[in-house]
Amino acid sequence: MSTGRDDDALSWQGDDDPTLDVGASPVDERDPAPSAPAAERPALPDGYRAVGLGSDEVGRIDADGTVTPAGAPVPLGNAMLIALGILGGVYLLYTIGWVIGALRLDTVAPMLIVSPAAYVPAFWLAVLAPALWFGVSLWLTRGSAAWVRLAWLIGGAVLLIPWPFIMIGAVGQ
Numbered sequence: 001m002s003t004g005r006d007d008d009a010l011s012w013q014g015d016d017d018p019t020l021d022v023g024a025s026p027v028d029e030r031d032p033a034p035s036a037p038a039a040e041r042p043a044l045p046d047g048y049r050a051v052g053l054g055s056d057e058v059g060r061i062d063a064d065g066t067v068t069p070a071g072a073p074v075p076l077g078n079a080m081l082i083a084l085g086i087l088g089g090v091y092l093l094y095t096i097g098w099v100i101g102a103l104r105l106d107t108v109a110p111m112l113i114v115s116p117a118a119y120v121p122a123f124w125l126a127v128l129a130p131a132l133w134f135g136v137s138l139w140l141t142r143g144s145a146a147w148v149r150l151a152w153l154i155g156g157a158v159l160l161i162p163w164p165f166i167m168i169g170a171v172g173q
Contacts, residue, residue, distance in 0.1 A: 041057070041059055041067070041069070042057070042058045043058060043059035043060060043061045043067045043068075044058055044059075044060060044061065045060075045061045046060065046061070046062065056070060057070050076146075077146075080146050080149075080150075083150060084138075084153075087134070087150075087153045087154070087157060088134060090157050091131065091133070091156075091160075092130075094130040094160055094162055095127060095128075095130045097162030097165035097166075098126045098129070098130065098162045098164070098165065099127050100162075100165050101162050101163070101165030101166070102123045102127065102164055104164060104168045105164050106119070106123075126162075129160055130156075130160050133156040133159075134153065134156070137149065137152040137153050
């Protein structure tokens with residue numbers, strides 16, 4: 001078995017010193033197809049997506065020319081971070097709106113059909129719903145495209161509007 005040093009055009013005394021061996025390791029004859037180094041693995045530039053057989057092994061070429069291996073998490077862009085911050089603020093305001101609106105309904109709810117035993121769990125579920133929707137949407141869409149995550153967050157923002165706060169308000173009527 002020969003090393004990469006035996007193929008050199010020149011040899012010098014002391015080349016056999018093992019502390020100087022920084023070259024390639026010998027290839028094992030039992031492994032006919034050694035794995036390719038990271039630079040030789042297939043990679044696509046930003047904006048392209050591999051499909052089909054073996055697409056999960058295709059890496060990404062970043063703007064600075066470095067190759068990110070397949071399966072590495074994709075960092076969020078600036079626009080997505082700003083959108084998540086705005087939607088997170090909307091969900092926080094929704095939580096506050098549900099607290100204020102539900103506390104205003106506390107005096108009206110016992111006079112209606114709702115018993116206090118059913119009102120208290122519904123109150124806490126309504127208050128926690130925006131935070132739960134935001135967290136679960138981020139968790140379940142972590143591997144999806146950015147537009148899927150935004151669609152779920154915007155859908156939750158439409159679905160979870162604090163109607164008691166909007167109809168009765170902070171002061172009431």
